[in-house]
Amino acid sequence: MKNPPLITVSELQARLTQNPAKVLICDCRYDLVDSELGLRAYESGHIPGAIYLNLGEVLSGAPNGSNGRHPLPDPDRLAADLAALGVNTDTLIVAYDSPGASYAARLWWCARWVGHSHVAVLDGTIQAWTQAGLPLTTDKPVRRAVGNFKRTTSLTKTVNYADVRSGLGRQDRLIIDGRPEDRFQGLNETLDPKAGHIPGSLSRFSKNNLDEESRFKSPEVLRSEFLRILGRHSPDQVVASCGSGVAACHLLLAMELAGLQGAALYGGSWSEWCAQPDALIETGPARASN
Template sequence: MGYIMESEELLSMFNRGNIRICDCRFKLGASDMGRNEYEKEHITGAIYFDLEKDLSGKVEEHGGRHPLPNLGQFKDKLESYGITNDTILVAYDGGEGSFASRFVWLLTYMGHRKVYILNGGYRAWKERGYASDDRLPHYEPAEYHLQIRESVLASYQKVKDFTERRPDDVVLIDSRETKRFLGIEEPIDKKAGHIPGAINKVWTNVLDEGSFLQAEELKQTYKGISRDKEIIVYCGSGVTAAPNYVALKEAGFPNVKVYVGSFSDWISYPDNPIG
């Protein structure tokens, strides 16, 4: 099994005690929406993780708009939900794919081995008429041990070195919409364009109405990129790069990293060039 789990498979696992379903619904620009939707209704037994309060840290001069969270505090939250290193984690969002993918990548970085994304998110679950309610679950606390996997994280310095040396064995992928990549349109960040040397693989192209494409289709999406290469993916703030990370892994690429700071971190250094 890769990172993708279908609704039917999750349903079959409902009676297992070692599973936690993680609601990651969120809306940029309306930060309370996800939590409000969760409190109204969610998959039975699900717990909530907020993109900006849980899956991201404090915004500072550098680090981008959604930097890594304080891992000690995040570990405490996992423990409060009774999550151990052996717990099966299944994340979902509203069907966008990006917020749940951020959770999946973050837990992978923390060393978790059994973390999955619910394909199609809450929308797909509801369409099938599966169990949901508004009850807030309670779980007994547990112990969680961080086992950081640096191999899935690309540092700012790593990306900086790429732009200066352009090594043949590294591919830098910009996950944003093409207009933003080309610098034609920039609705969020203070500068327009892309990190020099990057190619554009728009994150929405790995999804079909919120569900990830099949592995063979994903291989075609990245056709022309050798699996022997080291792949670094970024976006505006490290969120929509995550679906590309998931998709690349599903397509069989072994060495994939996320530059969490992404373009918003890159442009926080005024002397950095822009393509």
């Protein structure tokens, strides 16, 4: 894999030893209920050299009540924001968060969306770093000079509400929902005004991509699990969804790791879908899960 989606702690250390100026570490910790929690966590201790990158401010656009809780940012603005952080065309962006890696996966997907291929998620996130006996710091790094990165050909695919709606019932479309199964079923919705799921979608809780140590399962295991979900569908017929387009990026990273490339992100996900006056909604058990 030319640009693997994951990087281990030892691999990151090697890259930092070799050429730290070509590595930008981004702390992506966040909380959907308390949007300042991630920044407080960063300020209390982060991987040396890491900058803080906020989901709501950098990796999302402005919500307007009908486009979801974390709509995708304007791609030109995102590319400019990355350059302002010091990203050059050859910079390796390494994203981490707390155990789970959904917010780090969002950065991984968004960077590739605007054409930056050198991006990886720290496997095991900050927990793996501390478990390796490595220190955290409260020191903030010196601001880097503006980088030369500019938006280029996207390395990802997206679909919008109209495309998802028009694809309902089609044999060449499979929607996979990364939310917990209780929310998928409509049993415990606490974040969005309506409960349920997009009709015909399947359930794959994003945390099922991880092992008991909060690291991604092996590519072989992930491939086997996703192929059972895909059935007769090819990866490029898949749309990843979730609550607001964050956990869906985790699904896409896992599929990439499994060698199942080509799936699209529904950026607005359930939070956009359920806000539409004509949205069709299903509740009840998932059709498939692992």
